[in-house]
Amino acid sequence: MIDWGLAVKICFFGLSAVFGSLALLIGAIYAFEKILKILEKRLN
Amino acid sequence: MKVSEVTAPMAGKIIDVKVEVGDTVSEDDELLILEAMKMEMPIVAPTSGKVKEIRCGKGDSVGADDVLVVIE
């Protein structure tokens, strides 16, 4: 018998992990871009 | 006379130059063939006019935004 509960859970977790982690990554990229810019200004 | 510069859309290698200085070209004519990521892409004339200058040769590696051809 197929465990539909598990299937739905996998799908839900999977999609949220894919979108969540990539969205976080976007945030991280923008953040370190900002930090780098500030650092570069200080160094100059 | 309006001068327009054709720039490289991305870094790559020029594998063919299809025009010569003095040629008359019309819009969307192929000027050069650029290769990037093993894909050959034609670079076309943005406007009609006369080729005034060619700043690259066959086999050259070019960077994004480099001026390749000047048309007037």
Added chain:
Amino acid sequence: MLDMALTTGVMHVTVGNVAMWLIGLFFIYLAIRKNYEPLLLIPIGFGILIVNLPLTFLMEQGRGLLWRFYHYGLEWEIIPPLIFLGLGAMTDFGPMIANPKTLILGAGAQFGVYVAFFGALILGFNVREACSIGIIGGADGPTTIYTTVRLSPHLLGATAIAAYSYMSLVPIIQPPIMRFLTTEKERKIVMKQLRPVSKREKILFPLVTVMVICLIVPASAPLMAMFMLGNLFKECGGVRRLSDAAANELMNIVTILLGISVGATMSAEHFLKLQVICVFVMGIVAFAFSTAAGILLAKFMNLFSTEKINPLIGSAGVSAVPMAARVSQAMGSEADPKNFLLMHAMGPNVAGVIGTVVAAGVFIALAG
């Protein structure tokens, strides 16, 4: 006399064996004549051929040569992560860093994975099998193999072949879907050139990514960690020797072992089943839905942003690198020869690889 004849393989050949020989030879033909993923299909095709020669016992547990390759290379999970090391050393994340929004497209194109996952369940596969079939939709060979070995090794031949053959068919599968879902005007959207990305950003990227992704989906770590290590080798500039080795020699060596091991799992009794056809059908469903989802997501994002995205790059979220990006470029320049989408499409393309690894990690964590 009869005894002597029985020690040869000839007397033991079955119809199934002959069918598999033909399949193996067909793959070799496709690889050589049609240039469909020759680096993989030649060793796979050859593996199929020899494993179906009776009495060679190449896949005999504990004894056969190919069994050893399969067991220590794939079951021990060594080969796919090493391939990822090489991929990392070959991947330029610059276009993605320059326009991080395109990461979302890479996520959107994982949608087909879940469509195929449910499709497979409906066709009667169990949850673990459905995970392996779904992941084909990510269009990523090593990830598909890694997931299948973990969850349902008996399907390995089918899922690996489906993933690699559909990847090489991307230029045929995607364009009709792309044309159907976009208008002429949308295909003509010109995207402005990407900003240059500094070396420092490129070095920081693998470090940040490996931390973010592995903290969220620890099960993706083996692939993700190797992927990012390879990329760090490439970008830091100080270890040219290591990045060259990872991208060339090591990559070629493990590709040989991978191909022949995958081929070796395809003996007649394992491969000639109705199940395998279902795997292939679901695989193409996955590819089609991933392509469509990427495009639709790009159109959706255009509703909110002022800087319009050409929806043709959405389909590049299907992570067949760089085939899917090339398709975006070709379709874009067909609509407007002055439009260059290749670099823009590389963003979702490499993001798609990350997305697929994350999806695989969740499958392994929850179904494994």
